Amino acid sequence: MKFSAVWLTFRKYLIVYSAIALGLLHLVPLYTDVRFYPFEKYDMFSKVRRRPIFRSVYLYVLDGQKRERPAPRGVFAPYNRRGLHSAISKLIPTVGVNAVLDDLLALARKRDPRVFGLRLYDTECSCEEFALADISSEEFVSQKCKKTLIADTYVQ
């Protein structure tokens, strides 16, 4: 048998078995705890999320064109979103919702003067958008905002 024929046969086996090996290689991170490149982030949605991880109070910067974008990093420093939430939860019983939101708005505006509104999302997955004027109204505080924040505090 010529060398070329041997090589062609060997090459065929090599290709087929490498394909099988590639398939089997995927089973290693699937059935063991071993993670290796390039399989680390294989399927980012494979694990079930038991509850929403978004924060109920989510602040947006609304610029002149009314385009929605998340607040730039540093606007609400030292509060990150988790810290922001816990700060609100602690402050509500003492100073009330209205004061907390005013405080947050003042803080945000100090860092970024474009901030003029807040968006609040509750854990019932519905979202409400409030302008600044709404926030200071009694109806807002008593009806929507308190309900929203209390619901969120309960979940946490």
Add this chain to the structure above:
Amino acid sequence: MFNKIENFFFREQSYFNLAVCRFLFYSYILYLHFRVMTNWIRFSEFPAIFYNPYGLFSFLKHLSLAPGFYENIFWVSIVFSFFAAIGFLGRISFVVSFLCFALINSLPQFYLTQVALNTPNFFVLLIFCFTDAGRFLSVDSFLFNRKAVQPGTGDSFSWPIRYFRYIHILFLFMAGMYKLRDSGAAWFTSDNLRIEFLCSHFQRSDLYLRSVVNAKMNILVAKSSFLTSAMAFSVLATELLSPLIFLNRKIKWLALGIIFSMQVVAVFFLFIDPIASLGLYLFWIEWDIVFKRLKGLRKPWMPRLKGS
């Protein structure tokens, strides 16, 4: 069994398909790199760990790597991807392009590995290093092999295409397996996808897609847990049944359409950047037949296909 596998991988095919796929796929890789280069500012927010490669490349941690190092790697990768696309420097350009791609993608918080999955492209580039894709319809063949007889068909031009198709389906199937293994039936019976929709709406930092796809559809759909569960089940079923595409040629385009539409839906609902997996669809198209139909007549340099 082995005969069937052999027939799948080594059924003879024109060299034209592989050459066109080489050109298009490396052009696509080139586009991916340019896209990252134009968004280089996004890396500025990443922590220092970003500059530490992991996996096979973790030994590079011991070198003092400056951010500029990766910019240079990007440029090398761009140049050699272009060479590979036009078929210049043969296998060298394939190998260098693959190594650069692997190095860049081994960064823990690399933009593309964060927002999309680059793993199939990793393997496609690796397999390209072992193929004869650069031998014909390339600058090399024009410069050094001009008078040589062009081959008609051969198994050395067919197995890479089939291998890439296999990789495409393997990754889809394994994505389904990962879901089943990690979460079981809870992946579609629970509120999982509903929560994913909400989280993607409120939390996904991929602002580019969010600005393009100004979607509140995921919020609307997330109000119905039945709808999201049905969507989750159809995604899982599509991924797990995707290997059936190899059993019947007639369902190939239907199945591909379903898989593709699944990715399009993911753009609108989860803001997943689909760009990293779009390159794999190139290998499903019979480019010689497409060109033949486009031109209306067969050119002399286009070989006649068996059964076409």
